[in-house]
Amino acid sequence: NRLFVDWTQGDWHLPRKSPLRDAGLLRGWMTDTSADFDGNPRLTDRFGKPFAPGALPDIGCYECQERTPYSTTILLR
Numbered sequence: 212n213r214l215f216v217d218w219t220q221g222d223w224h225l226p227r228k229s230p231l232r233d234a235g236l237l238r239g240w241m242t243d244t245s246a247d248f249d250g251n252p253r254l255t256d257r258f259g260k261p262f263a264p265g266a267l268p269d270i271g272c273y274e275c276q277e278r279t280p281y282s283t284t285i286l287l288r
Contacts, residue, residue: 215271225269227277233257235268247274 216224243262245253251274252261259278269275
């Protein structure tokens with residue numbers, strides 16, 4: 212199951228590649244002071260920046276804290 216880290220053991224955290232990341236609805240109570248059940252910022256973008264413009268919450272009670280790595284493209288002539 213790639214939705215949660217280990218739901219069979221009660222670990223409902225989301226892994227980095229979960230489709231539930233950034234798939235929640237932005238609600239009015241989700242401000243720059245809102246936090247998940249671990250106390251982490253509720254809104255982070257895919258790179259882990261808290262309260263970034265356009266950030267959406269993850270589905271569930273935890274916001275994924277694993278950062279999506281940046282990709283680099285090098286063009287050579």
